[in-house]
Amino acid sequence: MNAILFLIILSLTFPVFFITKSVKYYYTLFLLMSGIILTSVWCFEVFAGNNQQLDIQLYLSLFQINFILTIDRLSAFFIVVVNITVFTGFLYARGYLRPYYQSKNALRFSIHYFSYLWLYLSMIMVVMIRDGLSFLIVWEIMALSSFLLVIFDAEDRTILKTGISYLIQMHVGMFFILIAFLMVDKATGQMSFDALKLYFSNHSNLLLFILFFIGFGIKAGFIPLHTWLPEAHPAAPSHVSGVMSGVMIKMGIYGILRVLMSVQNDLLLIGLIILSISLVSGVLGVMIAIVQHDLKRLLAYHSIENIGIIGIGIGLGVIGLATNNTALTLLGFSGGLLHVMNHSLFKSLLFFNAGSVYKATHTRNIEQLGGLMKKMPYTAVLFLIGSLAICGLPPFNGFISEYLIYLGMFKSLSAANLYQSIIILGTIVGLALIGGLAIFCFTKAFGIVFLGEPRSEKALMAKEVGKDMIFPQYITIAFIVLIGLASVYFVKPVFNIVTKAFGLPDISMAADSTINNLTQISILSGIFVFTIIILLVYRHFHLKTKQIDVGPTWGCGYTAGTYKQQYTATSYAYNYNHIAKPLLQTKKLMTDIREDEIFPGKRTFISHSDDIFKKHLIDKPIDWFSGLLKKIAVMQTGQIQHYILYAFVFMLLVFLLTYFNLI
Amino acid sequence: MIGFVLILIAAFFFPGLILRTKSIASGRKGPGILQPVKDIGVLMRKGSVFSKTTGLVFQIAPVVTLSSILCALLVIPFANQNAVISFEGDFVFFSYLLAFGKFFAIIAALDTGSSFEGMGANREAFFSMLMEPAFFILLATFAMFTGYTSFSDIFSHFFIIENHYVLIYSIIGFFLFVQIAMVENSRLPVDDPKTHLELTMIHEVMILDNSGFDKALIHIGSYLKFAIYGALMYNVIVPAGWNIFLQTGLFLVVQVAFAIIIGLIESFRARNKMNKNPKFILTISAIAWIAFVVILILTDKLI
Numbered sequence: 001m002n003a004i005l006f007l008i009i010l011s012l013t014f015p016v017f018f019i020t021k022s023v024k025y026y027y028t029l030f031l032l033m034s035g036i037i038l039t040s041v042w043c044f045e046v047f048a049g050n051n052q053q054l055d056i057q058l059y060l061s062l063f064q065i066n067f068i069l070t071i072d073r074l075s076a077f078f079i080v081v082v083n084i085t086v087f088t089g090f091l092y093a094r095g096y097l098r099p100y101y102q103s104k105n106a107l108r109f110s111i112h113y114f115s116y117l118w119l120y121l122s123m124i125m126v127v128m129i130r131d132g133l134s135f136l137i138v139w140e141i142m143a144l145s146s147f148l149l150v151i152f153d154a155e156d157r158t159i160l161k162t163g164i165s166y167l168i169q170m171h172v173g174m175f176f177i178l179i180a181f182l183m184v185d186k187a188t189g190q191m192s193f194d195a196l197k198l199y200f201s202n203h204s205n206l207l208l209f210i211l212f213f214i215g216f217g218i219k220a221g222f223i224p225l226h227t228w229l230p231e232a233h234p235a236a237p238s239h240v241s242g243v244m245s246g247v248m249i250k251m252g253i254y255g256i257l258r259v260l261m262s263v264q265n266d267l268l269l270i271g272l273i274i275l276s277i278s279l280v281s282g283v284l285g286v287m288i289a290i291v292q293h294d295l296k297r298l299l300a301y302h303s304i305e306n307i308g309i310i311g312i313g314i315g316l317g318v319i320g321l322a323t324n325n326t327a328l329t330l331l332g333f334s335g336g337l338l339h340v341m342n343h344s345l346f347k348s349l350l351f352f353n354a355g356s357v358y359k360a361t362h363t364r365n366i367e368q369l370g371g372l373m374k375k376m377p378y379t380a381v382l383f384l385i386g387s388l389a390i391c392g393l394p395p396f397n398g399f400i401s402e403y404l405i406y407l408g409m410f411k412s413l414s415a416a417n418l419y420q421s422i423i424i425l426g427t428i429v430g431l432a433l434i435g436g437l438a439i440f441c442f443t444k445a446f447g448i449v450f451l452g453e454p455r456s457e458k459a460l461m462a463k464e465v466g467k468d469m470i471f472p473q474y475i476t477i478a479f480i481v482l483i484g485l486a487s488v489y490f491v492k493p494v495f496n497i498v499t500k501a502f503g504l505p506d507i508s509m510a511a512d513s514t515i516n517n518l519t520q521i522s523i524l525s526g527i528f529v530f531t532i533i534i535l536l537v538y539r540h541f542h543l544k545t546k547q548i549d550v551g552p553t554w555g556c557g558y559t560a561g562t563y564k565q566q567y568t569a570t571s572y573a574y575n576y577n578h579i580a581k582p583l584l585q586t587k588k589l590m591t592d593i594r595e596d597e598i599f600p601g602k603r604t605f606i607s608h609s610d611d612i613f614k615k616h617l618i619d620k621p622i623d624w625f626s627g628l629l630k631k632i633a634v635m636q637t638g639q640i641q642h643y644i645l646y647a648f649v650f651m652l653l654v655f656l657l658t659y660f661n662l663i
Numbered sequence: 664m665i666g667f668v669l670i671l672i673a674a675f676f677f678p679g680l681i682l683r684t685k686s687i688a689s690g691r692k693g694p695g696i697l698q699p700v701k702d703i704g705v706l707m708r709k710g711s712v713f714s715k716t717t718g719l720v721f722q723i724a725p726v727v728t729l730s731s732i733l734c735a736l737l738v739i740p741f742a743n744q745n746a747v748i749s750f751e752g753d754f755v756f757f758s759y760l761l762a763f764g765k766f767f768a769i770i771a772a773l774d775t776g777s778s779f780e781g782m783g784a785n786r787e788a789f790f791s792m793l794m795e796p797a798f799f800i801l802l803a804t805f806a807m808f809t810g811y812t813s814f815s816d817i818f819s820h821f822f823i824i825e826n827h828y829v830l831i832y833s834i835i836g837f838f839l840f841v842q843i844a845m846v847e848n849s850r851l852p853v854d855d856p857k858t859h860l861e862l863t864m865i866h867e868v869m870i871l872d873n874s875g876f877d878k879a880l881i882h883i884g885s886y887l888k889f890a891i892y893g894a895l896m897y898n899v900i901v902p903a904g905w906n907i908f909l910q911t912g913l914f915l916v917v918q919v920a921f922a923i924i925i926g927l928i929e930s931f932r933a934r935n936k937m938n939k940n941p942k943f944i945l946t947i948s949a950i951a952w953i954a955f956v957v958i959l960i961l962t963d964k965l966i
Contacts, residue, residue: 371776373718384720384770393763394756402759407752407812413803414810418964425803425955432799435759436792439766443788447773452781453716513751520750524734527748528760531730532723535880539726542876547710553775554714554871567773567781575789579941 002042002056006069009035013117021106025094028113032090032120036083039124043076047493056128069128073497074261078127078254081341084479085246085348086120091472092352093239095465096359108152115148119243126251132181132191139177142251143170146244150236162235169228173218177255180211196262205266212259213274220252222311223281224613226304230292233300234364238355241296245303246348250340253310257337260318261501267322275315275423279430282308284583284613286437290444290573291584291609295354295364298445299347302390305434306343310336312427313405320408321502323420327510331408333498338491339401342483346389346398349476353383356469357449360462366448366569370455375462378470380450382477387442389480392435395525397483400491403521406431407514444572453563485525487518570607577609584609666741666894669911673918674883674890675700680919684926699886703879711875716776724771725877729884731764736887739894740815742910743903749815754802757814758795761847764884765791772869783868786937790853790865793944794846800951801839804958808832814898822902828961835954836899841924842947844892848885850925853943855934863937889925893918 012031019027046054058067071079093116097109122142129135147170151163184199185191199208214225221229229249233241256274263270285304292298313336320328356379357372358364373380389396409424416424454460483490495511498504577586586609593600635646657663679696686693713721738753740746746753765787772784806812809820822829846853849866856867870881897917901910935943959965 371716373720373774377719381719388763388766391762391766393759393766399756399759403752403755406755410752410755410803410806410812413807416807418959421807421959421964425800428799428803429796432758432795433792435762436795439762439769440788440792443766443769443773443784447770447781447784451718451720451770451774452776517750517752520748520753521756524737524748524756527737528730528734531733532727535726535730536723539876542707543711546875549710549712550715551712552714553716553777553780555777555779563776565778566776567778567785571778572781572785575785575938575941578938 002038002054003058005038006056007058009038010121013114013121016114016117017107017110021101021109024106024109024113025097028117029090031117032086035117035120035124036087039079040083042071043079046071046073046076067125067129067134068131069125070130071128072500074254074257074501075127077337077341077494077497078250079124081250081344082120082123082127082247084475085243085344086123088472088475089239089243089246089348089352090116091475092242092355092469093237095469096237096239096355099359111148112152115145116240116243119145119149119248123247123251127254130193132185132193132195135193136174136178136181139174139251142248143167143174146170146240146248149240149244150232152237152240153235159235162231166228166232169218173215173225176211176215176218178215180208180215183208183211193258193262196259197264200262200264205263206269209259209263209266209270210273213256216252216255216259217277218252220249220256220307220311221281221304222277222307223284223304224617226281226285227611227614227618229304230297230300230611230614233303233351234294234296238296238351238358241299241355242348242351245300245351246344249303249307250344253307253314253336253340256314257501260314263318267318271315271318271320271322272423273315274311274318275427278308278311278315279427280308281305282312282434283430283437286434286441287580287583288609288611290437290441290576290580291586293366293569295357295366295369295445295449296351297364298366298441299350299354302350302438302441303343303347305438306339306347306390309402309405309431309434310339310343312336312431313339313401316405316408316427317498317502319420319423320412325412325415326504326507328408328412329502329504330495330498330507330510331404331411331514333502334491334494335401335404335408337498338404338483338494339398341490342389342397342401342480345476345479345483346386346396349382349386349473349480350390352469352473352476353379353386356465357383357462359465359469361458363456363458366445368456369449369459370452370563370566371450371459372454372462373450375454375459376450376464378464382470382473383450384446385477385480387446389484391438391442393439394521395481395484395528397480397487400483400487400518400521402431402435404491404514407517411510440576444569448567448569448572452566455563455566455568485522485529487522488515491515491518583612585612664747665744665907665911666739667736667747669741669914670736670739670887670890670894673893673915674886677889677893677918677922678882678886680922681926681929684923685930688927688930699882703882706875706879706882709875711877714775714777714872717771717774717872720767721771721774721872724767724774725873725880725884727767728764729880729887731760731767732884732887732891735760736891738814739891740818740898740903741894741914742905742907743819745815749813751812753813753815758798761888762791762795768869768881771873775872777871779862779868780871782862783865783871786865786940787849787869790846790940790944793941794843794947797839797944797948797951798843800948800955801836801843804951804955805836807955808958808962818898819903821899822904831957832954832961833899835950835957837896839947839951839954840892840896840899841921842950844889844896844921845925845928846944846947847892848888851929851932852935853940855929857929858934863934889922890918893921896921 042054053070053072056069118141122138125138129138147163147167150166151160154160181191184195188195188198218225233245282305285301285308289298289301313332316332317329320332389398392398392402409428413424499507586607589606678699683696735757737747738757769784769788772780805817809817811817811820854865858864897914901913
């Protein structure tokens, strides 16, 4: 029954192409919702039922392919995460896509909706399929459909180029996963996640894990494998960026977790590798984010930071496994896993709002925005809540996952030996630094975009987006607040998943005390919210009795009135830039004032900072390689005689080599 | 609960004591000890002027900041009694809650669109970001040293450990808390609240546009913050097991001493050059690292 329903949904995606333009959206929404309901029922069965997993056989007799969908608790968790964000994203898309209805034809919309559906379906299949070959097929569908989604606005050639670059990098990742699976196949005769256990029990764990880690890490966006992320997210339409950043990159995390479930030795080393790469991703991701001027690119770098936080949790969990530290394993993995969900919520929210800002102002450049809180109050408040949550501030959800990771570390400190203490303390410092930097970054982003005076004509003309774009975000906000205030109900199932997935023996002690702590946090958060409300009410009545005046901002005796005298994003990051110079390599383009220039003319100032990893890992090798290819292109003369000569030389070579028995 | 009340009492007199010390040190007659509290009363009675650039954020920020400080207060223990609310890892909550308040203070400053306040906002964000690691290293070493992970447990087990070098640790902890308090409260040598040039201020320049009730809230918040850090200092130098009456007396002595120290520092020291501040703050983190190494030796992990 399940299988038939699922197959019906799969096959019903194709008619999207043949439906009139006006109802296409609703048809897609209907299909999406049926998919979400069906998979949610499966997840419910897995969570509520006694059976650990649910198997569904999809037999496509036409192609003689037998797909088996297996849902265990880990898959179910990821399905829930995918469902929420894909749903809100598609609701949001309705308003976001409306301006394009005139300019783009029906086929473009069909492709877009079709890809969106298949991105969703491929993501839920990625987390359900265990067989290697089928996994690679759906993994590929995921890459292709997201590629089609990214290039929605392909009239813009830069977007098409970015899309192709994205597609290539995804395939580099896939190549690594393929090699890893082939290695497993060669050694065990099976090509699936289930065979990994067999492989790991009598082969080197490290090598295979690293192959998988690179493959999945490219999807997840760990530094230095992140280079596609800051390009593809700004290029894509905002609901797609939200889904890609919110859930698609988490498929990489899922892959890593799935592989980790089978790893048996070299755990300490593997944990350290994950931890160090994650720390680098976390700190550098946010450091680079601070100097970005493009709002969506800034958010994209923040995804890298958050992937770093998730990775820190996972890395600590693995180290905990290696050192038999149950509390660290439980809290590390749970913190990481919960952060997967948290990040999918607030990051999609932030991307949707960035999209609303783009739609209202037609620019993503922070320096041209400002004062939007007055023009777009709903968007501003939603963005503010998202910012607070992503900075990991209580009483929102980001705090809960970071707290779990912190708690795991602080609890393990006293029993740790010298090296573990140093590792843990380094991680604590890294996480604290990430928190501080995130606050720096989001005070900048929110402050410059939404507060102050408008910095350009575009920002001045902005209008609030429609209700249909605001409404879906309330769903996301509800989850953010709920996880923040009633964390216990979300952390318990996560504990459950982690315990089952990694076969932890007895967690009741660590789990109970943590649940107890979380209850206290909920109480304290409640007191906090309550205090704010009480004080606000008091303030309201207090101010009523006093004289309230409105005047210009205090300008320290110099109230000159142009918006250009405000602090800009660049000036906000100035002193930070000063100490982060070696890593960011910010370049300034300006002409100095000459000595004989008594009345300086109009001048421009451009500051730009490169991503050093992209520069040295992608751009430079590609430049070098294309330079080499250009040199080889000398042979391409265009004269048929030369080509015949090449053929002769080649044949001669083959003849000679065969003659001397060399080939 | 006693601790909660004591901190409130300390906060009541704290700013006056600093002012008094400064005026005596500079040979002035100076205002009375209760002057800052009276000033708050004056502010409460005054009306407010709001900039037309500002909006919702500016209106609620002082309230949010004060609430965050008030709630952070609840996890600070006193003597052998637990704090009002105490749980494992409560200092993480403490730090992030204060950061929440700071977040709002910063964006409220940006809400005015004034470049002066932008400057202050940026500095506040920047310096508190640099400060974050020092606090966490210090607490992590406490946690490692005592084996507990909440303020209440750490401080009540601080002096019972069979390690006779605990005094070293208590002094390092005290020193670091003083430094952290100075940065967090924007006092000398990082920031001089009494400077008269907006370009060189940090905290004071952020609140240029606040007036009346809101300004009073901001002041109350900063007084409370002093007393909170004073209480933390007290906890690392006085064993929690002592008699409660003795402790109450000592608590007030420590708070008074802390206020006088601040007053004296501010009387005899110049403010750092602004671009020296990052180095200064990172040095505090470095000292915290040293404290960590000391603890590694004390707990026989190293050598």
